Each structure stands twice: as structure tokens, then as C-alpha cells.
Amino acid sequence: MKKILFIxxxxxxxxxxxxxxxxxxxxxxxxxxxxxxxDYKYNNPEVSWVDSVFHTLSLRQRxxxxxxxxxxxxxxxxxxxxFSRTIGQLGVGGVCFFAGTADRQAQLTRDFQAxxxxxxxxxxxxxxxxxxxxxxxxxFPRNARFGELPPSADSIVYRMGEEIGRQCRMMGIxxxxxxxxxxxxxxxxxxxxxxxxxxDRERVAQLGIMYAKGMQSQGVLAVGxxxxxxxxxxxxxxxxxxxxxxxxSHLDSIELYPFQRMIxxxxxxxxxxxxxVNAFDRQRPSSLSRPIVTGLLKNxxxxxxLVITDGLDMKGIxxxxxxGEGELLALxxxxxxxxxxxxxxxxxxxxxKNAVSDDSLRLSIDQHxxxxxxxxxxxxxxxxxxxxxxxxxxxxxxCQEIVSDLNLNLDRSIDTLVQKAIDAxxxxxxxxxxxxxxxxxxxRAYGHLTYDSDADRVTPQTVYDLASVTKVAATTLxxxxxxxxxxLGIDDKLSKYLPYLKKxxxxxxxxxxxxxxxxxxxxxxAYWQQARGYDTILSLVALSPLNDxxxxxxxxxxxxxxxxxxxxxxxxxxxxxxxxxxxxxxxxTSTTFNPLNQANTQTIAPTEDDSLRGLICGSVHDPNAYxxxxxxxxxxxxxxxxxxxQLMQMLLDGGQYHGRRYLDTATVALFxxxxxxxxxxxxxxxxxxxLFNPSKSGQTCxxxxxxxxxxxxxxxxxxxxxxxxDLVYVFLSNRVYPSAQSNLLAKMNTRTDIQSAIYKLLTSK
Numbered sequence: 001m002k003k004i005l006f007i008x009x010x011x012x013x014x015x016x017x018x019x020x021x022x023x024x025x026x027x028x029x030x031x032x033x034x035x036x037x038x039d040y041k042y043n044n045p046e047v048s049w050v051d052s053v054f055h056t057l058s059l060r061q062r063x064x065x066x067x068x069x070x071x072x073x074x075x076x077x078x079x080x081x082x083f084s085r086t087i088g089q090l091g092v093g094g095v096c097f098f099a100g101t102a103d104r105q106a107q108l109t110r111d112f113q114a115x116x117x118x119x120x121x122x123x124x125x126x127x128x129x130x131x132x133x134x135x136x137x138x139x140f141p142r143n144a145r146f147g148e149l150p151p152s153a154d155s156i157v158y159r160m161g162e163e164i165g166r167q168c169r170m171m172g173i174x175x176x177x178x179x180x181x182x183x184x185x186x187x188x189x190x191x192x193x194x195x196x197x198x199x200d201r202e203r204v205a206q207l208g209i210m211y212a213k214g215m216q217s218q219g220v221l222a223v224g225x226x227x228x229x230x231x232x233x234x235x236x237x238x239x240x241x242x243x244x245x246x247x248x249s250h251l252d253s254i255e256l257y258p259f260q261r262m263i264x265x266x267x268x269x270x271x272x273x274x275x276x277v278n279a280f281d282r283q284r285p286s287s288l289s290r291p292i293v294t295g296l297l298k299n300x301x302x303x304x305x306l307v308i309t310d311g312l313d314m315k316g317i318x319x320x321x322x323x324g325e326g327e328l329l330a331l332x333x334x335x336x337x338x339x340x341x342x343x344x345x346x347x348x349x350x351x352x353k354n355a356v357s358d359d360s361l362r363l364s365i366d367q368h369x370x371x372x373x374x375x376x377x378x379x380x381x382x383x384x385x386x387x388x389x390x391x392x393x394x395x396x397x398x399c400q401e402i403v404s405d406l407n408l409n410l411d412r413s414i415d416t417l418v419q420k421a422i423d424a425x426x427x428x429x430x431x432x433x434x435x436x437x438x439x440x441x442x443x444r445a446y447g448h449l450t451y452d453s454d455a456d457r458v459t460p461q462t463v464y465d466l467a468s469v470t471k472v473a474a475t476t477l478x479x480x481x482x483x484x485x486x487x488l489g490i491d492d493k494l495s496k497y498l499p500y501l502k503k504x505x506x507x508x509x510x511x512x513x514x515x516x517x518x519x520x521x522x523x524x525x526a527y528w529q530q531a532r533g534y535d536t537i538l539s540l541v542a543l544s545p546l547n548d549x550x551x552x553x554x555x556x557x558x559x560x561x562x563x564x565x566x567x568x569x570x571x572x573x574x575x576x577x578x579x580x581x582x583x584x585x586x587x588x589t590s591t592t593f594n595p596l597n598q599a600n601t602q603t604i605a606p607t608e609d610d611s612l613r614g615l616i617c618g619s620v621h622d623p624n625a626y627x628x629x630x631x632x633x634x635x636x637x638x639x640x641x642x643x644x645x646q647l648m649q650m651l652l653d654g655g656q657y658h659g660r661r662y663l664d665t666a667t668v669a670l671f672x673x674x675x676x677x678x679x680x681x682x683x684x685x686x687x688x689x690x691l692f693n694p695s696k697s698g699q700t701c702x703x704x705x706x707x708x709x710x711x712x713x714x715x716x717x718x719x720x721x722x723x724x725x726d727l728v729y730v731f732l733s734n735r736v737y738p739s740a741q742s743n744l745l746a747k748m749n750t751r752t753d754i755q756s757a758i759y760k761l762l763t764s765k
Contacts, residue, residue: 049381050373053118059362061091062369063351066331068094068123070313070340071108080108084115092344093337093372094121094175102134102171102390109172109388119380121337121372123175127195129164129399130171130391137167137391138399143180146207146406147198152443152460153409157207159402159439161214161222167395168220172388174379175221177271177308181208181258182231191236201254205261212267219383221375223308224262226273227297228286229255233275237316241285243276251279260301269306270297272335274316285316287330294334306375311340318342324350332361336368404762405441408434413757417750418446425451426744427716429458429605430733431641434758435649437726442758443642449605450737456603463590463604464732465621466637466644467713471559473591473647474578475633476686477663478566479511480671481581484664487569490515490685497565500539505546511565514558515685516676520546521555528627537628538564552681556624556634563633575631586646586657591639594619594630604638607715609738621715621736635714641730648710648721648728672709672721684709701752703759714740718751725762729755 057065069092075083087095095112097105109122126132131139140146146157161179168176183204184196197207212222226237228251233242246255259270272287280296281289287309297303309330312318317326327338327347341347355361414432421427429447433440445462448455466473482488488497490512495501501509506519513519527540541557563574570577575593583591592598596618606617613619613626620626622635630636650656651672655663671685682689687709694702699712700720710720716735721728731754735745745751 046374046377046382049377050370053373054366054370057091057118057369059355059365060348060352062365063348063355064091064344065093065118065369065372066336066338066365067092067327067341067344067347068096068121068308068337068339069344070311071095071097073099080111084111087112087120088115088117090344090348091116091118092120093118093376094123096123096125096340097133097173098125099133099135101136102130103136105134106171106388106390113172118373119376121175121376121379122173123177123339124168124173125177126164126168126173127178127180129160130167138396140164140399140403141406142194143197143207144184144194145410147196147203149207149406149409150444151203151206152445153405153441154206154210155440156402156405156409157210158214159405161211162217163214163395163398163402165215165218165220167391168215169218169385170389170391170395172385173220175223175269175306175308176215177223177225177269178215179208179211179222179224180226181205181224181262182226182229183254183258184231185254186232186234188234189231190234191238192231192233196231201257205258208258208262209265209267212262213265216266216268219379221268221306221379223269223271223306224259224267225271226275226310227259227270228273228275228277228280228292229259230273230275231255237274237310238314239316240319241274241276241316243278245278248279251277256301259297263301263303267305269308270303271308271310271339272297272333273310274314284329284333285320287312287317287335288321288326288333290333292333298334306337306371307335308337309335309339312338312347313340313342323347327351328354331364331368336371401437405436405439408436408441408758408761411757411761413761414442414444414754415446417754417757421745421748421750422447424744424748426748426750427733427735428455428737429462430716430731431458431460431462431464432754433641433645433728433730435645435652435728436762438649438653440642440645449603449734458605459603460642461590461603461640463595463638463640464717464734465605465607465713465715466639466717466732467622467635467715468556469644469711469713469717469719470635470637471633472686472711472719473639473644474574474593474637475559475562475566476515476671477582477647478570478574478577479515479562479686480663480667481577482566482569483670484667488565490670494561494565497568498542498561500542501561504542506542506561511562512675512685514562515671516552516681516683517554517558518550518552518676518679518681518683519555519558520548520550520553521557522547523553523555523557524624525557526623528623532627534628534631537624551679552676552683556622559633560624560628561633563631566633573631574633575636582647582650582662585660585662586650588639588643588646591637591643591647593636593638595638605734606737607734608736608740615738621740639732641732644719644732645728645730648719648730652721652723652726652728687711696749696752698752701756701759703756703763712751716745716751718755720755725759727758727762729758731755 128140130137180195182192197204215222235242275286281291286292323343324346428451432444434442445458495507509519527537566574604618607621609615620630620636625632625635654665655668690704691698705724708722712718716733718731731751
């Protein structure tokens with residue numbers, strides 16, 4: 001009867017246990033449905049494969065599947081053949097590489113997999129990339145360097161994890177024992193140090209999550225280590241057993257915090273350290289402790305992924321426990337994988353002998369074996385690569401790009417320039433966004449909304465009045481779209497679409513002239529003092545006299561007329577047209593005219609404290625645009641630096657963004673080149689361009705190429721795109737608060753100095 005009960009228990013465990021576990025998916029961050037028994041019949045490939053393999057394994061082979069053994073260094077051919085035969089005969093679950101060259105490891109991996117009846121889990125301990133173990137591969141900086149990043153640059157850690165994962169997959173590696181999420185709280189710690197992301201539990205947790213997500217996106221299992229926290233120790237567990245005497249409350253709030261966060265985010269593996277944690281178990285090290293592995297990690301913290309011991313050949317274990325004894329206790333504690341047993345044969349035999357008379361141990365062996373087999377199906381069988389290959393120069397280039405972006409974000413020259421401007425009251429705060437080669441390499445927010453001591457801080461979500469950046473981020477885009485649609489041409493006369501110009505001196509002006517600021521229109525006039533309303537303001541523009549002098553003269557009036565062209569040709573006001581064709585399909589939720597009218601109200605930076613209008617916040621600063629109802633071709637658009645950067649990236653990519661085409665590539669090229677260069681006009685159609693002879697007093701930095709284009713705005717804004725450098729730069733501020741009288745921001749060259757610093761950082765790579 002006892003034997004029958006045992007068999008029934010095994011069968012029930014086999015069919016149900018693997019699927020009730022979230023982390024049995026082992027490639028987290030892809031939400032899985034709840035268990036439904038009807039989905040897991042024998043026609044399920046995973047269940048069929050696991051079932052077929054499991055029932056061919058003897059007790060000793062099932063135990064061996066829990067072992068991951070060390071690959072010896074510097075083996076000759078006969079030693080390789082012998083090692084390969086041994087792991088094949090024993091049926092060990094996996095191998096772990098520690099040193100050598102990439103070509104050598106790739107060939108050994110092919111040999112070992114060919115000799116194994118059950119596919120091996122190939123593991124590596126490559127915390128900062130394959131170069132940590134393979135001398136001809138790339139090494140990223142240690143985690144501590146990434147821990148210095150501002151939160152806005154966390155994506156760089158994701159990209160590092162992603163690239164490490166990609167290279168692991170190319171090499172046939174399924175598990176990387178990373179990231180380290182220990183908090184480096186003890187300066188005397190001899191083993192963690194720069195391997196940790198730092199001393200702040202929130203940053204350690206967040207960066208560990210980003211690393212794990214990046215790696216697991218490539219089908220490589222991430223392993224958080226060293227649970228329950230190796231940061232506050234002064235002994236190396238490779239040499240002896242560290243003792244932690246903090247109480248449970250302290251451990252919960254500090255050491256365990258990053259691990260809990262990673263569990264909540266679905267990390268697939270967890271490595272158990274060799275630590276004497278007296279708050280949880282005074283009898284045994286954490287890796288051999290059932291109260292810690294099963295009671296704390298699994299039951300209380302809810303982890304259901306693969307549990308892996310730290311190396312069982314470390315002296316933190318071998319100083320006290322005999323070969324086989326440590327492995328037996330680790331299995332009973334609840335570990336799935338017994339890593340680096342010093343004598344794998346002895347370990348298998350010790351566990352097998354104890355299992356003969358211990359039904360619960362045999363059941364435990366079967367449960368852990370099933371978990372390992374399910375992991376193998378997901379990581380090896382169903383996620384197989386066509387061929388094991390060594391990462392080449394293209395991958396090296398990607399790694400170097402990530403490190404360059406890291407250095408760019410750690411450089412403090414931009415911060416210094418911004419702080420200098422804030423201290424001088426040139427602006428109370430600002431946003432800076434840089435996209436390089438299609439990636440966000442800088443997205444920073446500085447200062448406050450005003451100079452008041454209790455003012456809200458600027459965040460990446462703060463909305464700014466773009467002022468004349470409206471000309472390129474709204475009006476020019478709209479005209480480009482209408483050209484694409486065949487609704488107008490750049491050589492068409494404005495009067496073709498604006499009948500009220502036909503009997504004025506503006507009857508012969510073309511769209512191209514208005515866009516290039518060479519239509520002899522006045523620069524500006526205070527129409528708001530004479531009239532209110534969109535149509536009445538435009539009637540005054542129509543009656544204004546032209547300048548006698550030919551040539552370029554920057555003018556708001558041409559763009560006021562162009563917004564009316566858009567309205568009359570499309571049948572929709574400018575704000576509706578650009579929202580329909582650009583902002584909404586691109587997902588730009590903060591880019592809008594009249595933001596106070598929007599349902600999704602956000603923090604808006606105030607502009608001027610005006611004697612007539614009071615503190616202006618959420619309505620356009622420009623008085624003519626305000627008198628026109630907040631929507632005009634020369635001003636009125638509000639946005640964040642990141643959303644403006646997305647618009648500019650679309651232009652940089654020839655009118656395409658995230659796989660969708662918004663403008664024809666030829667149209668983008670037409671509008672971003674000069675058309676009146678022979679007349680000494682540097683401007684393109686709508687866009688400003690670099691000076692013919694760049695100088696430090698120019699509207700852009702001297703490093704910007706002649707192919708670059710962009711615009712500035714009166715409120716302290718700037719956008720600039722440089723195709724030669726694959727670069728987008730956006731600076732937004734409210735320098736007009738509380739008064740627009742002294743343009744100290746321009747006098748200090750803050751915007752262009754920051755731009756110059758960006759070029760220098762990029763070219764220094």
C-alpha cells in the first residue's frame with residue numbers, strides 16, 4: 001500500500017507541479033495564463049518530451065540531472081574525450097565553463113552536447129560579459145560603474161543584459177549566473193565590492209531587474225545572486241563561511257529587498273549563497289538550510305523558478321561537510337540544481353543510498369528532476385539555435401557602443417552647464433534629450449518649475465511651451481504632409497489658397513519663400529493690441545506692408561499665413577491636422593496646442609508673469625498666438641523633450657518611425673535642404689540650418705554639420721537634427737520665467753554649449 005501511494009503521489013506531482021509554477025515558464029516577462037489541465041495533455045510538446053525523458057531515467061540518472069559540473073581547464077584531446085564520456089555515462093544535467101577562448105569553448109560545447117543523451121544545460125558565470133571568462137571576448141565595466149547612472153539611463157543596463165544574453169545564446173549557453181543584486185553595504189567585503197550595483201537598495205533592485213529582463217529577452221536564464229544577501233560580509237565564502245548576525249527585520253528591509261523585487265518581476269533563477277544567517281537558521285549554511293531555501297525563498301517570498309546552489313566546492317561548504325553530504329543537504333533544503341559538486345560520483349551515490357529507504361527523498365528527487373527537464377525543454381529544446389557561433393566584430397561594436405553611451409551618461413559636463421544656468425537664474429529648470437543612432441542616450445530633467453524654494457521639480461513628463469519650435473514641429477510637418485498628398489506644391493503662391501492675399505502686395509509670394517523666411521514679410525507686429533480672433537489677426541497680417549529689401553528676414557507672419565493654408569487645404573485647423581497625421585499615431589500624448597483643454601492634464605512649466613495676463617501657465621506665451629485662440633503656425637505647441645525628439649527622429653529616419661511611414665523620404669530631403677543658398681540664405685524649408693561659416697555666437701554649436709537642421713524658440717527651446725552623426729538633440733526650458741526681458745540663457749550660450757559637449761563626447765568615442 002505504501003508503495004502504491006508513493007507511485008500515485010509521483011504521478012500527480014508530475015502532471016500538476018510543473019504547471020502551477022509561474023517560473024516554470026523560465027523565460028519570464030511574458031505573462032502566462034493560469035493552469036488549465038486540458039491544455040497539458042500528451043499532445044503538448046513540452047509535456048510529451050519531459051514525460052518521455054523522465055521515464056527513461058534511473059534513480060541515479062535523475063539525481064545526476066540535478067548536477068552541473070565544472071569543465072576542467074586546459075584539457076588535451078584525450079582528457080576532453082574522457083570528460084565527455086564521463087558526463088555522458090553519469091547523465092549529469094549540465095556543465096559550467098570558467099575560462100579559455102571562445103573558439104575552444106564553442107567546440108567543447110558541441111562535443112559535450114553530442115555525447116549527452118539528455119541535452120545539457122550549459123552555464124557560465126559571466127557577470128560583466130563573456131570576457132569575464134573568455135580572454136578573447138568583450139568585458140563590460142563592473143556593475144558599480146553602471147550603478148552610477150541616473151535613473152533616466154537605466155535602459156543602458158537593459159541593453160547590456162540583452163547583449164550578454166545574445167552572445168550567450170550564440171555560444172550555446174543557457175544560464176548565466178548574473179546579475180549580482182547584493183547591496184554593497186560593507187566596505188570590508190572581500191568578494192562583492194564592484195560586482196554590486198551599489199549601496200542603495202532601490203537602485204540595486206531596479207538595475208538588477210533591467211539586467212535580468214535584457215538577458216531573458218534573449219532566451220537566457222538570469223540568476224539573481226547571492227541570496228539572501230552577501231553584501232554585508234567580511235569573509236569570502238570561497239575560503240570560509242561568512243556569518244551574518246543582523247536580525248530578521250533588518251534583513252527584510254535591506255538585504256532581501258532586491259531579491260523580492262526581482263522575484264516580483266519574474267527572474268528565472270536564484271543562486272543561494274553559503275552564509276551563516278543566524279536570524280533564519282543557526283544550524284546550517286543558507287545553501288543547505290530548508291528554512292531559508294524552502295521556508296523563506298519559496299514559501300514566504302513566492303519564488304518558483306530554478307533554485308541553484310553557489311559552488312559546492314567552495315570552502316564555505318567543504319570545510320565542514322564531506323563530499324556528498326553537502327549535496328544531500330542542499331537537495332533536502334529545496335535546491336533544484338547542485339552546482340559544482342567536488343566529487344560528482346560520490347554526490348550521486350550518497351543521495352541514491354539515502355533515497356533507498358526515504359520515500360520523501362525519492363519524491364523530492366523526482367520533483368526537482370522534472371523541474372530541470374522542463375527548464376531544459378524551454379531553454380534548450382524549444383529554443384534551440386541553428387549553430388553554435390563565436391560572437392564576431394559586429395557584436396564587439398555593439399558592446400563598445402553600450403559602453404560609450406554609459407560614459408556619455410556618466411559625464412557630468414552637461415550637468416555642470418545646466419547647473420550654471422540655473423544658478424545664474426537663466427532658467428529655473430530644463431529637459432535635455434539626446435538620441436544617437438536611434439537610441440535614447442540622454443533623457444534628463446533638471447531644476448524646478450520656478451525659482452520658488454517649494455516649487456515642483458522638473459521631470460521628463462513636464463510639458464513646456466515650445467514657442468517657435470512650433471514652426472517645425474507642427475506647421476512645417478503639416479505642409480510636408482500636404483505636399484506628400486499632392487494637395488499643394490512648394491512653388492505655389494500663397495494667394496492660390498488664401499484669396500484675401502490676391503489684391504495685396506503678397507499676391508506673388510510662394511510657399512517656398514514663406515518657409516525660407518525670404519518673402520519680405522515683417523518680422524513681427526503686435527497685432528494682439530489691435531484685434532482678437534484667428535481671422536481678424538490674419539486680416540491684419542494681410543494688410544501689413546512688405547519690406548523693400550530682398551533677402552532673408554526671420555518672420556512669424558509667413559507661418560501665421562501657412563497655418564491658414566493648412567486649414568483651407570485640409571479642411572481642418574492646424575492643431576487637428578497634425579494631431580491626426582502625426583501626434584496620435586506616434587503615441588505622443590503630451591504634444592498638443594492648448595494643453596489646459598486636454599483631458600490628460602500634466603505638469604506644465606509656467607512662462608512669464610505678465611502685467612496683463614498674470615502668470616502664464618498652460619496657455620501660449622506668444623501674445624499674437626494667444627489672441628488667435630492658442631493655435632497658430634508660428635507658436636502655440638506644447639510638449640516634452642522626449643516627444644519632440646521622437647518627431648525629430650522620424651525626420652532623421654526619412655519620414656518613418658517604428659515601422660510606419662509618415663512622410664516620403666524625398667519630401668524630408670526636399671524640406672531639409674537650402675533653396676536660396678545663392679542669395680546667402682542659410683535656411684531650409686521651415687528648418688534653420690548651420691551658418692555657412694559657423695561661429696560660437698551662432699544659433700547652433702560649431703560642431704554641427706552643414707547637413708544638420710533644427711530650430712530654436714523664444715521661451716528657451718531648441719531642437720537640432722544631424723544626419724551626419726545620426727543625432728537628435730532637444731533642449732526645453734522656461735527661461736522667460738518670471739520675465740522675458742533679459743535673455744540670459746542665450747547670452748550664456750547654454751543650449752549650444754550643451755550641444756557642443758554632446759558632439760565632443762560622441763566624437764571622443
